[in-house]
Amino acid sequence: MSFKNEKIVEEKKCRDCSAIFHVTDKDLEFYDKISPTYNGTKFSVPAPTMCPKCRQQYRLIHQNMSNLYWRTCDLSGDRILSCFHPESSREVYKQENWWWDEFDATKYGRDYDPSRWFFEQFNELLQTVPVPSMFTNFTEDVNSDFTNYAGFDKNCYFIFHADMNEDCCFATGLKKCKRCFDSLNVFECENTYECINVKKSYDLKYSQDCQNCSESWFLRDCFGCKNCFGCIGLQNAQYHIFNEEKTKEEYEKFMEKFSWDFSQIENMKNKFETFTADKPRKFAQVLQNENAMGDHIFDCRDVVSCFDIQESRDMKYCERIYNGPNEDCMDVDQYGLRLKRAYLWSALWDDAEQIISCASCYGIVNTYYSMFTFYSQDCFWCVGIKNSDYCILNKKYTKEEYEKLVPKIIEKMKEDSEWWEFFPASLSPFGYNETIANEYYTLNKSEVLEKWFTWSDYQPPFPKVDKIIPADKLPENISDIPDDILNWAIECKDTKKPFRITKQELDFYRRYKLPVPRIHPDKRHLDRMAMRNPRELFERTCDKCKKDIQSTYSPKRSETVYCEECYNKEVY
């Protein structure tokens, strides 16, 4: 892999998967920039020992976004929802209790023992400090209990990685949306259904990679289109069916004939797929960038090997960074918003600077190897600290004591080869199968255990229902679905897992004349994930001008892939 403006200075073999990866001059500059200095001595951060993919896999093991369970709060005894299941070894407090002033994690502080491994001491601390049940802006949310890594949401249900939404359900990666259902990475939209990577659009169904589109069905890679059906690569078009221009009357007649039965929609999905199969694809979804390498990159400068990122600069190997500005980060997964110099970070958001190896934190500065730590600075190996500073293993020190002790610990970590490795997988509070790691790097149970990751066997009890109806026995048309469906469960066509329909969902399907889904929500999410290209770059050539390009379309795929120039010439 070439990195445009970067010079490869070292070729390394990943200690986990044996893949070859490269360290560049810019990487070394970055490692040097984030190396901390104490009392005039700089503690250099060396180049990583694992390849970018393995590093990401280890980080994602720390994010359970969408598996929520009923359990008891270990402080109040209240029945609560949590991303930690009831048999988890962690002590879990409901967010209100965790965040109140009486809970102070420094009381779990302990002395550092120089004779023992640091990861071992950290693990002992981790097992004792209570964790918050979920990660939401619970004080600002309205009627949105079933959400996680989310905030400022109103009347939302099962949405994740989602901020400032209203009346949205079953969606991941959602910002400032209203009535968006079953969607993935949808921003500033209204009334979308089964949309993937869509921005500033409304009344859009079954569409992908679109912007400023409305009142349309089955669109792909369209911009500014209205009243279109089954189109790809159109700009500012109206009344088009399968890329053919029609009169308003013809279009309306076609739409009237469409009954929105389940099988008709399924047929249309197949027809659209066949129709688009031989149409040229843009090598990547990138817009308004300067020097961007990756996919789904918007308003960025100098970002390399990044996916799903906006308003950021000087970033490498970062993903799902939906809120900017951010600068100078490497190996960061999820979120963003004023991040500066962060490295090896899993779920980090809001105002963080000079961070290495942290998981599920925000508002932190000069902080290393910490989890569930918020609005704090100068913390080293801490868990559950909030509004504090100069803590090591949760014990509070003076600035002078802290700056004397941290260098000693770093020297010991260097000896034990713990220095600047991300947390071992065993420190994750979640089973691999509960985390996003399993969405990105899917493994079965035996593969998980072989890699010394953990697996969760916990199965929540299914709520009592009047009957379970197999998906293929559901009426074809929403108009034939009785209210009584709210008392049933549907057996998923693919996974056989039963699921229920909520009143909010039923109202939405009725309003837009959509058939009731026959697939479990979890599987629907995975199906949407599978409709996207892998988050991996391949060296290939443009199928038109034969120029070398880097694309998420591997050269082995059947699609015709064009570079930006050729695509724009062909399509617009």
Ligand SMILES: [Zn+2]
């Ligand atoms: Zn690897």
Ligand SMILES: [Zn+2]
């Ligand atoms: Zn070309």
